[in-house]
Amino acid sequence: MKSVHPGLLLSFKAACQQSSHTITTPTKRKPASDCDEVEDAEIQSRQATLEEAFQPKSAKKRLLPLKHVDSPAFIKLMRCVSPEHKVMCRQTLSKRLQARYLEAKEKLVAHLMTLKAVCTTADCWSARGKSYVGVTCHWIDPKKLKRISVCLAIRRIFGRHTYDLLGKTLESINMEFGIDDITVLTLTDSGSNFLKAFRLFGAHGTETQLETDEEEDDDAVVGTDLEFLLLDYDDADDRYKLPWHCKCVAHLLNLLARKDAEKALETPAFKLASDSALTKLQSLFNKQSRSDQQSEKVKELLGVLFVIPNATRWNAWYDAICHVKKIAEGKNGRKNLKSVCEALKVTPLNSTDYQFISEYVEVMKPIAIGLDLLQGEHNVSSGNVLPSIVVIRNSLNSLKRNHLEGANQLLVALTLVDALLAGLEKRFGNLFNVEHFQLAAVLHPQFKFNWLGNSEKDLKLRKK
Template identity: 35%
Template sequence: MASDKNAFHCWKFNNNFTLKSEKGTNITVQCKICLPARKHSRTLLMQDTSRSDVMEDATASSSTHVVTQPPLKQARIDSGLSVSQQRVNKLVFNFLVDDVQCFSLVEQPSFRKLIEGISGGKKVMCRKTLMQRIDREFAVMKESVISKLSNVDTVCTTADIWSAQNRSFFGVTCHWIDKDTLERHSAALACTRLKGRHTYDAVATKLNEIHAEYRIQNKVKSTLTDNGSNFVKAFREFGLREDESDDYSDEVRFLDVCSLLQEDGDGEQFFLPQHQRCAAHTLNLIATNEIHKAASNGSSRKLYRSAMAKCSSVWNKAHRSSLATEVVQEIANMHLTVPSVTRWNSEFRAITKLAGLPEEKLREICDKLDSAFLKEYTEVLKPLAVAIDILQGESKCYLGFLIPTLLSLKTKLFEKMPHLLYNSHIVTTISEAIEERFGSVLASHEAKMATAALPKFRLNWLSPEKRDDMRRTLLQEAIAQEPLHSPATVRDDNSVKSDESEENFFVFHNAKSSFDSTTHDEVRKYLEDSDNNLTSLKAFPTVKRFFIKYNTTLPSSAPVERLFSYYLETE
């Protein structure tokens, strides 16, 4: 018996069974594996005259039993949440619209199987349903924008034309400042097809239609565009003159009524707001045109042409083949930047990357690239690149940034003059170009008021001898924006003599009224305040009003260009 027990205990499957009984040749074992899953565990009964045969049969039976057990499965976690068809439609719609995906994607079998698989069998809307939903959502969004703009007094817009894939698009964005929080808000009004030639009258027609569509014709303070001739002529022909933008002139103008009545009545009359050229685009023109001319004709023209030719050679090779990019990656351990043809900033950054490499690595990349000239070139033009980046801001950039940016740019450029070997003439060229292209802006009353109304600058950008004049201008503007005094009561008395009426008619204010004194104190406290945050304007309601009036305008049309960039990247 002991030997039998020893034989069972030596059995390799004895851990999975319990020996229940042994009667003669009958051995009964109970399966331990089945115990947790079954109320009655499995029992094996084997009979044989040979004890070894019994063990073999038990081994075979138990082995079969163990092997045929189903593998344990991981328990499924049921969250109890089910995705509705409405939720699936909304998620698919948002994916297509937000990422500007092709509408035909909903017809692709693989996309439909993907959505059905992860949503538990829910179907994907067809293309017709998608287009109907897009039309409904667009109408709702448009009404929402119109509703927001109805509560705004002053806005500015940016406009531009972009061509891609043999199609032209006209884009318009709108920007305003919240009266309470002084935060900048923006909205895209249009990115629509512009068919035919981009003539000035077509530009004026399209822009006027978009302003009228959103009911902001009389609210647009100014419209920012690039320096394109079609935009410039459109505003020259149909826009508000700069001298008519704020106050109407007292000069009497005589018009030929007959000629006006004889004009073709069927011709559509356009009304466009004041035009402002994009400051960032103007600085780009200075960087690409004036600087190129100065560098090509100056004393360092040979170095300039040689260095730029070698840079262009590297960029062209990298653009045509990935081999040059791999070589630069292997030698300099950096990604080669190829500049964009439409943005000088990208060229500046690409040159900065090359100029920042050690001399030995530059030699390996391009036969002895003139690194000394390039390093000085990029160091000189760095303030210009920073100025363009500042003016291309949106949420925290205002017209009041324009004058301080231009003045600081000129100062930083002239500070580099004593240390330059090759590019001193470039500094002079940039300064002269700024005076020529931005002369009207630097002398503009609107730009000056926008700068003075910014707590960040106040009057710090002016020389001490000019601050008193600007302080008086600021005070006059503040007084002019206050409501007028209530008119004196008119007496209807026939007994008043004519000479008394004449005497009472002439009134002169020799002393400052309490009204003017209060405004004067507010302006004085504002100029003496040291808080540079916009929230400080809440303590100066009069200054806050003309801050909104003058700083609603942006200094550049970069927002509409970003709108096009986003669209083209997702095409």
């Protein structure tokens, strides 16, 4: 101050002396009882916030086991974070979870009673030696005109997945939620147990929209109820009450790509090319998935790992083949793949194998795109079904036409195109005669009549 502001030095000293003689009045403290009440209120508020943070909703979102709150590490962590608070135990959390479930169920049932129509989906599966049936419910919000979806139930079932057990379980769930009289349709896969349940117990007056003579599902387990066989067939219709039934279109496309495509193997040239390429790819996938050392070797040589396909979903296998095709088309792709095959002791892919992979991806691409669209969760409705099938059929016909005209020769996969076209007609041909799907497609603002061609059948549908 003296060197920088010498003119203000006297004023600064005077201000300091004046402030030293100033007596500050202490602030009046609240009575001890008032402080205790404030602190208690704050603690209770923070305790409530802490309990809310560990409500069942939070545990459900994180998929944590209920015993997580009893683990010593978790309790120690919370004591460090807030030692004056108490974390609820597993028993308390379980009781509150059950209370939340009953509360949510009551609200859902009350809301469902206000609706005029809903549709449901059902599925049956096994996991870790236990069997389950899951049912979801869907409807259109009359105010927002938005589709609402909820999970109604996931029930444990015992014994074989027989058609009568499925019929009994589905009926009990529908009655429990009060939707047995307003459910217009139930969607399932093509398992023969589901098909038989709805054929015997489903609503009559219309046939199952996608019914064919062939009932197939690799995972289906069909049993026989001897007591049921003693009943008259007419009495069987009244044993359980189920709504109308429809097969899942996405599941049918999976069957088209898996089952119907196998008809192409009847051609020796295609079978030879398919067995050679797919066997080598499967060997590469197995080597990578079963050994960490070989997985690291693949990463080192390719820079990426192979996409390992799922055993139950065809589109996962398609994605794995697409990934191999992408690697092969990259810089030094085939050379690097050969190095991987040699390192993993797998017979290297040859030019015929790469030709098969390229044509397979090209032919199956329309089905993969349609499958991704139809199994989407949002912005998909029954109005997308017929236009999607038409696009797939037109794409396959275009590939066949280009081959015949010499524009794009298919050296090995032409028989695959024929097999897929035959499968489309078998599985979806009758669907074009179902009025519900016709109206849904025509009334869809994205499609209207644009998906219809100039064939005699399409012209009749336009006039209709």
